[in-house]
Amino acid sequence: MKISDLLLEQDPFFTLSLDLFAWVDRAGNFLQVNPAFKRFLGYELETLKGKSYAYLVVAEDRPLVEEALACLDEDRPVQELVVRVEDSWGHLHWLEVNAALCEESLIHMVARDITHHRRLRQEVDRLAERLITTLDSITDGFFTLDTQWRFTYLNPEAEHLLEHDLSELKGVTLWDVFPQGLGTQFEREYRRAFDDNVSVSFEARYPDLGLWLEVNAYPSCEGLAVYFRDISRRKSTEQQLHILERSIAASINGVIITDACKDDQPIIYANPAFERLTGYLCEEVLGHNCRFLQGPDTDPRATAKVRAAIRDRQKTQVVLRNYRKDGTLFWNELNISPVFDEEGQVTHFIGVQHDITTQRDYEERLAYSANHDLLTGLPNRTLLEEHLKEATLDTSDGCLLGVLFVDLDGFKPINDTLGHQIGDMLLEQVAVRLTRQAGPGNSVARFGADEFVVVMPACMDATAVQSMAEEILAVLARPYRINQNELRITASIGVAVKEDLLDSPMILVQRADMAMYRAKRQGHNAIYWYRQELGQKASEKVSLRRDLQKAIDSEQFELHYQPQIHGPSERVTGFEALIRWQHPERGYVSPADFIGLGESTGQIIPISDWVLATACRDAQELNTLGMGNFTMAVNISPMQFQRTHFVQDLLQMLEKSGLAPELLELELTEGVLMESAGWALETLGFLRRKGLQLAIDDFGTGFSSLSYLKHLPVSKVKIDRAFINDIISDRRDAAIVRGVIAMAQAMEMEVLAEGIETHAQYAYLSRQQCTYFQGFHFARPMPLARLKEFLNERHREQEAMGA
Structure with missing residues (x-):
């Protein structure tokens, strides 16, 4: 046995390392690999032994390996060579390889998987390129300053408006280039943004450039980002300024402008964001009132609030249930503001629309989670109480309000031995059976871990309540098939009906709960009706x-x-x-x-x-x-x-x-x-x-x-x-x-x-x-x-x- 082979077999670092180790000859043929190499690429040594590196390396990268072998022939080590290899399952990996020529003309190679880092780098480069492309393509001027007021970036529009190239300004302070800005609104607002860490928006004439600029500056830990545009021509007409300035301020949202001088408030302008939000082109909505966004279920109180604001020439904010051109629903947070002329007369209304569908969906999910059991989807205690209140008020003469408190017998041992996942699946099936058995008109709620409450708001007599309880016992006692397990449980049911005035509807649940414990003491799988003596526990209160x-x-x-x-x-x-x-x-x-x-x-x-x-x-x-x-x-x-x-x-x-x-x-x-x-x-x-x-x-x-x-x-x-x-x-x-x-x-x-x-x-x-x-x-x-x-x-x- 060669000395190198013996070292390879006995070296624990070679055996235990997570890096990919291999020995190849000068021609690039595999002689030995460590376990990590086998696990990662899925090849056994018998498969690789005697095979060339080309067996693993993709064709496009093989010339790189040839260059590396040539370096090794010149006794120069190979460092951080990046090649792509294909594993036995057909997956492509990026490897960073280091190699050196060792004794007996062997090449020792160490490789590390950098696929994830490579992809992250590609994604970062892609995003950076998109960001630069976006900034270069926007019509606003844009530049960034570091915390020392030095320019770090200008987009092409900024170079045009400031009459300087990035190569001239990078690293130079703003005030060195534009000293006339010192002591002006520009300096005050920029310093306010820095000192108070707030975004600032303003319009002012820049003395160095002789231009009126609309400026939005946003501070960060790295400095200041400034968007600006030339509004000199817009300043020539005060009326145009008054209409357009608020539209520009809300350009990221849908904006419409209506003619307040006409009875039906026709739309005279809609921005691209409005088109994206609603699906309607500007040409389709011009001359129309905004009512086309409403539907039959739009809240009439909200639309009345809009009409009142227009009538009274006032601002307002409402949330409307609106519909896009394709019929899909969206929640529209609408801000309406009047535009006054020099004589104080309202000439236009500006409507700024914000799609808050995601927020409303989240609120609805929160509301649902606050009122429903997340596992079974049944109402929880909070919603149960609401149902009981409604049932108490709606109980017709001659009808009974019945409450069944259902507690599962034998659930805890199943949950403890088979695990919570099986227990949860069992509870889900129980909820389905209870809901089906209760039928329309009645409601089922999950009250606790293995406790459920059935509310029967309009029972003709006690017999109907008893029949429902017996049917629930029977349906819950049927076998459950869960993940190859056949499970059986029973239930103990306490029953209470409304026979007197109640301080709280939940008293019925408390009474049914007390009766349920009596049912359990009877040996489970039983029904027990509340008796007045059970209420003695109330004296403990x-x-x-x-x-x-x-x-x-x-x-x-x-x-x-x-x-x-x-x-x-x-x-x-x-x-x-x-x-x-x-x-x-x-x-x-x-x-x-x-x-x-x-x-x-x-x-x-x-x-x-x-x-x-x-x-x-x-x-x-x-x-x-x-x-x-x-x-x-x-x-x-x-x-x-x-x-x-x-x-x-x-x-x-x-x-x-x-x-x-x-x-x-x-x-x-x-x-x-x-x-x-x-x-x-x-x-x-x-x-x-x-x-x-x-x-x-x-x-x-x-x-x-x-x-x-x-x-x-x-x-x-x-x-x-x-x-x-x-x-x-x-x-x-x-x-x-x-x-x-x-x-x-x-x-x-x-x-x-x-x-x-x-x-x-x-x-x-x-x-x-x-x-x-x-x-x-x-x-x-x-x-x-x-x-x-x-x-x-x-x-x-x-x-x-x-x-």
């Missing part, structure tokens, strides 16, 4: 209410704090205050058991005040430890937020605690914000101006209009743990989370994901550009004393690592 008042009076509550982590640095940036109640007799009472009760009784007000005051005091104490300034996040209850003196009381608490306003973050749910939409903007705006941080809690679990949310002065959204739990395995949860993150980033809001329990969840969300995290994966909620120890430990660890 009265008892809990009394105990809750004692807890308020004697301050039995304690706050625990859960750290919030900045993902990129893994530093603690703040905490969320979470209330805990240790009852002297009941023991630990979950917030879920008393917060809702407090909301319904008004006891939430003193509880919320205590939480807010205590959290502010503890936050100030933590921030005096010398380990940084931490933000304290506190949940604000709906009743607390809607109080008349909420803002005044909050500011007094801050002043008393000494906590800086910017270190307090108020968390409000979407529901609170939407219910208070009439005045929430004013209140939140005032708090924001005072320096307080505002966040939307449990984002995605409620329904909020994005058109309203975008006006809220909030700086953070918290993604509810309900979307985090199965984010790794459930693509629907993952899609919702990605959408929320993208929306928040577009609105320049920070995103915090709560309920992080695994590193996999943390890693996935980090890849999706989520910045802040909270959950058991990092730390559990802890009392103040333990939190201080926790922060000291973290601080020592970071100092030890030099952080």
Whole structure:
């Protein structure tokens, strides 16, 4: 055996390396390859041995290999030779090859797959070329400046208008070339764009050029991008300027201009964006009123608002359900503005159209997800309550309103042993069977993990309700075939009918739920009707209410704090205050058991005040430890937020605690914000101006209009743990989370994901550009004393690592 062969077999680097190693003779024939070579190209050594490189290298690249072999013959190594090869499956790869002549006249070759990088480079080059082509072809002048005011690029139109070539100006400052611009509006606006990081638009006469220019400047971290055009001729006629300036400002949207002096407001101009948006050519719409975009389902209230604005000669904004020429629907956000002449008479109306179909679709998906179970598509608890309210109001004389609470028997063992995927598929089949069995006129909702509710709004008598329950038991007991598994489950059904006045329609569900537990105690696969004695549990609510008042009076509550982590640095940036109640007799009472009760009784007000005051005091104490300034996040209850003196009381608490306003973050749910939409903007705006941080809690679990949310002065959204739990395995949860993150980033809001329990969840969300995290994966909620120890430990660890 040759020495080289022996080394090849025993060298672990050759065997274990992920790079492609090969030994070839001087003619380019393969002698030996490593395992990575075999795995990547799919060829065994027996296939390659004795074959020439031409067996793998595409014909066009073989001359390159010939040149490389010639270099090796001259004892010169080959470095970074790029060739294309074809694997055994017919796929083409780009390889970067390095080779050298070794002992025994052998050539040692190391190759690495650069196909992905090559394609990325090609795509980058293609995009760059398209960008330059686009910039060169636009009719506006365009140039860029770096942060030192030096020219870095001019397109051909800019060269024409500025009377200088790029080769003359590149690297030269704007003010060296055009010194007369100093002290003018150009300098003021450009500096404002730089200093305030805002885009600026203005029209002014440039003294160096003797031209009137319309300028739009956009700042970035690299400098300033400036679009400009010569409007000198347009300035010659004031009327033309007045009509065209607003059209140009909205040129990226559809723009139409109508004649206000004629009764039917005929269109006299439509821009190309309008043609792209609607499919109608300008020639087709000239002389017509815009009504041709409407359809039978266009909201008459919106069209009435348009007519009122035209009649009163006022601005307005509406969203219209419009139709393109081909009949497809689009949501049109229409802004209408009147154009006045020198005598104050309206001569024209300008309509700016913006296609918000994507936004409306997203809002509808959010609304659907807020009211429906994402797995089964059935209504969730929120929509169930609406259905019950409607059924309560619509119940005819002599008819019963029946509610069936269906709980699956034996579902948990199936879910635990066969996995969540099988469990989810089983639930989907159960939902289909329930919906079919319930039939038209009745509704089915998913109430919990394996709980469903059937609402029968117009039953003739109790017999019909009983018959439906028996039919559901029978249909659910039939075998299920899922992925070669034959599964069997049964159900326990509790039944309640409306026989008296109800404080809330959901009381019927509660009664049916109590009856269902009785059915389970009967041995499953059973039906049990609600009896009055089952309502005795309601007395526990009265008892809990009394105990809750004692807890308020004697301050039995304690706050625990859960750290919030900045993902990129893994530093603690703040905490969320979470209330805990240790009852002297009941023991630990979950917030879920008393917060809702407090909301319904008004006891939430003193509880919320205590939480807010205590959290502010503890936050100030933590921030005096010398380990940084931490933000304290506190949940604000709906009743607390809607109080008349909420803002005044909050500011007094801050002043008393000494906590800086910017270190307090108020968390409000979407529901609170939407219910208070009439005045929430004013209140939140005032708090924001005072320096307080505002966040939307449990984002995605409620329904909020994005058109309203975008006006809220909030700086953070918290993604509810309900979307985090199965984010790794459930693509629907993952899609919702990605959408929320993208929306928040577009609105320049920070995103915090709560309920992080695994590193996999943390890693996935980090890849999706989520910045802040909270959950058991990092730390559990802890009392103040333990939190201080926790922060000291973290601080020592970071100092030890030099952080």
